[in-house]
Amino acid sequence: MTDWRGLRLLVLVLAALVLTVAAFGAWCLVQVVDTRAQERLVAQQNTEADLWARMLTARMEAQQRLLVSIAQGMHTSLLDKPAVLDALMQQEGSMLRLFDSLHVALPSGSITHHGLGGAVVEIDTNGVEALRRTIAEGKPNVVQIQTPEDASHLRVLLTVPMRRADGAVAGALAAVSKLPLATLIPEPLGAVPGLQYVLLDPDGVVLAHSDVTQRWKNARELWEAHWAEWQSLSKPSAASAQTVAWGARLVTRVGLPLPQWQAVILRDMSADMLGNQGLPVQTWLMLGLGLAILTALAVWALWGWLAPWPRHAGAAVAPGTAEGLTAHRHGEPGGAVAEADTPPVAGTLAMLDNVPVAMLLEQNGRVQVATPQVGVILGYFPSEGAVLALDHLFENPQALAAVRHALVDLGGFEGLVQLRKKDGDWVWVEVLAWTPDRAPDSTVWRLRLPWRQGRSVPSWPVEAHAWRDGLTGLPNREAFMWSLQSWVTDSLQPPKALVDSAVARVPTQGCLLFVDVDHLGMMNEVTSRDMGNKMLRHIGRLLHSHVQPLGDVARLGGDEFAVLLPGLSLAHAQGVAQALCDAVWRWQPSWGGERHWISVSVGVVAVDALRHAPQEVVRGADMACYEAKRRGRCQVAVGQVSTLQAVSRPAA
Template identity: 30%
Template sequence: MTPPAHPAPPAHQHDAPQWLAPGSLVLRLMLVAVLAVAAAGVASAWLVSRASGQEAVRRVVSQQTDEVEVVARLLASKIEQSQKVLRTVAATITQDMLDSPAALEWLLQKGLPAVQFFDTLQVARDNGELRLNLRAGRPQKAADLDPAERDVLRRTLVDGKPLVSEFILGGTSEARVVFTMPLHREDGTVLGAVAGALRLQSQGLLPPSMALPARDDSRLMVFTRDGTILSHSDPARVLGKVQDEAGLAPVYARWLAGAQPVAGRGATQMEPEHIVSMAGMPLPQWMVARVTSSRALLAPLQGAQREAWWLSAASMALCMLLAAAAMAWMAQPLAQLTHGARQMLRRSPRPDAAIAWPRARGEVGELVRVFQDLARQGWQEQQRKATLDGQFQAVLDNASVGILITRHGVLEVVGRQACLMLGYTVGELQGRPVRHLYASDAEYERVGRAVRAEFAAHGAFDGDVCFLRKDGSPVWARVQGRDMRLGDVEGGTVWILEDITAAREAQGQQSWDRTHDALTQLYNRAAFDERLGQLLLSDRSNGPLGRGDGVVLFLDLDHFTVVNDIAGHDAGDDVLRHVARLLESQVRQVGWAARLGGDEFAVVLPGCALARGQAVAEQLRAAVAAWEPSYQGRSFILGVSIGLVVLDASLQDVPSVLYAADMACYDAKRAGRNRVVTRHVDRPARAPARPEAAVT
């Protein structure tokens, strides 16, 4: 039946609040947007700050490099100027002047004003004899000449080349550098040598005016290759060691370790706390260095950067507020939709219930229409569910067998017949553990192992189980169990229970063992012959047999020997038991089954017409063919060949019936197995021997 139609819900309602707080999704999106704005602002500010810092450092590096190069060139020009002055003096000295000390003294004291450039002046002959020694323009004794200066003169006489001496110590005021120039004869041989010395702090070399005022953030200094400071922004550091200078010491150490020559070009290196620039003067082997504190240098920049950071933070906060407000405004239709969905859950499930749906376009509008359709479909589904629940409950209440549904060891659904069988009410069983139905934990575990083994081998369970009634008495039931959804254990298991307590009591009597097969619990051959004979005798006594007095099926399993040979006889016995259960469950209401021996079975359907018998036979064949048992990790495919005969006037006794049915089964085997063959007998016949060619 189709549920009654209801009017569609109104398209829009107006009972929603004017402003609704955004939902969790919108709040998360707002958080993502705020974080994205913050991340973009922080990244931009950091990149700008980093770029400005790098640019400031680059400018300082370029400026310092240029500065030390300029100072180095200036000092180099002073050295070159000193050499030119000394070369001018040397050009005026002749052989005759060397022979006449008085003439030489007059020339150097009064004849050449350039001589006043040097603090000391010496002239020596080629044999090393010192001809003149002037200090501040006044003659001095030859013995007063410093040995270091004498050594420089001697090297010039030997090499015949101009020299600039190493730094000669003698106190800060007496520290000096000696310049020498050889005197040559016309033939180019060395005639003698002239030497001039300049004090370190003299105007011609390193005047005090060259040193800039001392600052904590920067130091300019000149030092020799061995690390002696010649000039420093702090005069107290003159003649000190470079190794004691912060920032410069590691750079100087690396320069010495690399044995690098004194280059004229400047170079700058960045230290953790300092910026160090160096340039060299190749001739005197001196170095000019500028050491600047990077922290002090960048302090003004850092202040500007902090101010920029504050401005950036304020801008980001404003942008985040604007973005959050805009998103909250744009998300109002979605918030109203959420409000309407909650109303749909809280209010009546009827589709015409008043719900505040928003007026919106785009995706939200589509969702509104979807929710409206869902409300309508939900109402219809509830109506259908109520109908199905009523039908299902009617099945449970009126079923002739007990029905249970379990999931994870708990009774979820309990039928009325099962409650009557076990002596409980539905409320007492529903939701209780299955263990409650067994006498002991050991019995529950034993049955559980058997159930798991049956499901693993056959995909279902069919067996006899002893339960415990509420009053403590035992009740035997034939239990059949299958998954509610094939292969889905989590979906639950449905169980069908049939009370067989009386049958189990009958099995305890001696007559049971005499008439039933011990393996399959079906009638044995003797009981089959007796019951079938009684049926034939009863039919004859009631008159001639008609075409609707019953049928007999002869069943022979196909490929049964494969199971025995591969999986063993225990597996074969399990197959026979399962087939027996299957036959009994299929024909219990319309007839009875027996095991004739081996893998041969018989089914008698009294009062069954031919068409109905053929339908039952086909059901039995399909049920066996659909079953794939699994043993020792291997699946097997079985079939059954079925011969069918009608109990009519042509069949007068049991042997004739069995012979005709056996021949029909033999025909099914020869035709390809796993099929049903009906044999029509036209005249009475006695049962001859079965052909030897029959196969299983």
């Protein structure tokens, strides 16, 4: 007995595994998207920090060059004449007025101060130390002057050496420049939440900040939680941007070479990262509900596919129903109910697909597989038969119930039933149905046409071998024309009995297929003529196998074949022709280790035995096949037949 509980547990485990893999895949996708977003933000912020640092450096260098120009134009004799410098500071148009104050230091240690309007502006100890370093080292310096009382400006002291004609340092000239904070902090493009600009001096003191309340604080006060990371980031380096991530914050630092300041940009990445974005509760509920519904549907489908619910012994089963077929084993006394021990049907499906007989396999009222010959009789080809309900084929529900009663009571059924074709017409079919012992929920149906079984073989006027094609073994052109004429004659014969008139009468209408192999001459040149002959033999067997339930196949000569399909409508015959094209295309013969694709073009014409002459029928189908080749080959084209005067049916 099959362990259904184990199968269902396996389905649940697979569903849980699918959900886990889906969740992990979603997490990986979020990580990849966030990584790409962070890389984009890092590149953008590095570029922004570099531009900001270059702007500040260029501004300080411009101030420094101006002071150097003033120092070069000033004679060293003016260093000990402070009155002259005061006068120059008051003179309109003087370049000295571009600064707030000037300061002159001599090697002796004396320092004079000169301000605008005669005001005396002192400098702090940092400024005095910068002047002394300039005299001692002969190099310019830049230091900031802390003025907490001025919340809108940053004062910077610039120093340059003054030299005599022999190059010796005669003193140092310093100037105080007042820089507006609004020009030091960039203006962000648009509203960017969590974006901050910070300008630090070499000691980590905040010189400028997007938040003015943070000015003159120490960097450690601002970033106490990330102080160790900041120390590794703020080590002296080249003036290139360095970026690290502090959780959801992106920190970029770049150094300014001349003032030795540090420009820092901090950005909150939460708004740009999927992993940090919070979706509304309603959205999460809708996603969870949708995932639960999809999972339930998948589990239900797999559950029913892997293991149909078994019936317990003693359960009541209505005879003649599909459920009865599932529960009963034929041959058990008293119709005892047993659990279905159904083996996998994959092997059965593969076997039926290659049987040259019109057969179909039905399971629980649905057609699981049908041979190509079923498509020739009913018009439902294998790809369509897999989703076909059996009750759709029966005109009378009582007829299907009678078949099921016979299957339950006798283990099989044999008789005539009327089935619905795909084009809406009805056809009488001789049915042989049985239920395999090891598959009680399945039924095998074999279909045959009664008029086809009762039709006599045409009596050829000469030896049989003269009417056969020597290569394929199929009837040749002469035999086919004789069969076509015999069909016309048989269709004109009156039925022997009234009961047989609707069942065994040969149909007077049908279709003719003209099949031509595409590019056979080229294939003979690429491979060999022997290979071409093998292809013709295989295609002949393929055509005969597909249409043998009701059709006659012949090789007309060369690469041309003809198929007569009595009783088929034009739409039905087009489906048969397309199925033949697909079957030939799927066959890929091998030659010299390479695969070759073979195709056929098919012309289809509708035939009326009372109105059309055999020669005109073949000619019309040939012209339709020519049209299919003209359109590009490997397809089906429909043609017409010239109409003759109507033929009267003999009296009964």
